[in-house]
Amino acid sequence: MSQSVQTKSGPAEIIPVVSPGGVEAWQVRSSFVPLVAVGFAFEGGAAQDPPGREGAMQMLSRLLDEGAGPYGSDAFQERLAEHAIELTFTSSPDALGGSLKTLVAHADDAFDLLRLALAEPRFDQDAVERVRAQMLAGLRYQANDPGTVASRRFIAEGFPGHPYGHPSSGTQESVAAITRDDLVALHRRIVARSHLKIAAVGDLSEAALARHLDATFGALPAKPVLEAVAPTRLVGRGTRHVVDLDVPQSVIRFGFEGVSWRDPDFIPAYVLNHILGGGAFTSRLFQEVRERRGLAYSVGTSLVSYRRTAMTWGYTATKNERVGECLEVIGSEIAKLREDGPTDDELEKAKAYLTGSYALGFDTSTKIAHQLVQIAFEDLGIDYIRRRNDLVAAVGQHDIRRAAERVLGDGAMLIVMAGRPDIA
Structure with a gap:
């Protein structure tokens, strides 16, 4: 285990914790309140959307807590609510990320639900269609929103033909075309241990965190399968x-x-x-x-x-x-x-x-x-x-x-x- 790092701003001490299985996290210990907050990010975001399936990564991130393992969507949400566990997933052009917040007393349940969401998402067809409908409704609204319209056109002009030039929320056509198989394949490519970044803050010992790291992330595939994203620059300046x-x-x-x-x-x-x-x-x-x-x-x-x-x-x-x-x-x-x-x-x-x-x-x-x-x-x-x-x-x-x-x-x-x- 590496030496802790003192800081002048923000948290007083950051400790790199490596689990027995080799999963690493940066930890800040705090016993001020009996809470644990965890953040994580997997390499590979919306830039990994398959051609013609733009919006797939955003749909995937919205579906990870819509049922996993033995729990359908309603049962999974009930498990979260039962212990006041906050679990969210997000996507950006380069990452699939998320956060977990729980009372220390419910840490075992919280980390286990996170494990299920990452390792065994169900992608049930009814959940897929519900999220698809939500995304399509959002796109219809955005079509008349000047800010969104301007932003989408800006990235299209700035990065033409490049993954960064595609809207991360997709289009009406691309979102309608996404299949469950697309989501399963994308999940298998992205959710893996290497390049995974994790941070944990709260009243949890190093030993307990290491145990949770292995239990939650240890069984994930070793390496992601990422499509190469070419370097690019903003074009169209002067237009x-x-x-x-x-x-x-x-x-x-x-x-x-x-x-x-x-x-x-x-x-x-x-x-x-x-x-x-x-x-x-x-x-x-x-x-x-x-x-x-x-x-x-x-x-x-x-x-x-x-x-x-x-x-x-x-x-x-x-x-x-x-x-x-x-x-x-x-x-x-x-x-x-x-x-x-x-x-x-x-x-x-x-x-x-x-x-x-x-x-x-x-x-x-x-x-x-x-x-x-x-x-x-x-x-x-x-x-x-x-x-x-x-x-x-x-x-x-x-x-x-x-x-x-x-x-x-x-x-x-x-x-x-x-x-x-x-x-x-």
């Missing part, structure tokens, strides 16, 4: 696309280059993004677009990191007749930041906020487990939480300039608008 919707204001999605979590320039890019559009009420875009000009209620940017690409993603919405002005202001602020950089005061305030607020991401057991799984999934190291604030504090103007050159580039953006924008 504008309109999805015609009869609405009084246009929803706008815009984007440009990014850097991944694993990249040495991620932290400088993160600070840069906070100054540009990530800093809620303090960012340049918020101040110029909303506060000074009243063009939009909200505007912002965020860094998006996938396994095989990264980008900076921006959002806003404004009256159709003011779309041109809004885009001009956004482009102008990007150009100013690229050419002149932030002021020293902006940089110091951004770093102070990002270091001071970091601990807020660790104020519940579930948040801690989620953070640890993400850090493990990105291979940032078990000591990342201890190092992170020092990395932010060390960012200087030269680091910001380097990140701006990579991320902002020449200022060209891929822009998608859903509405009837009045632009030349």
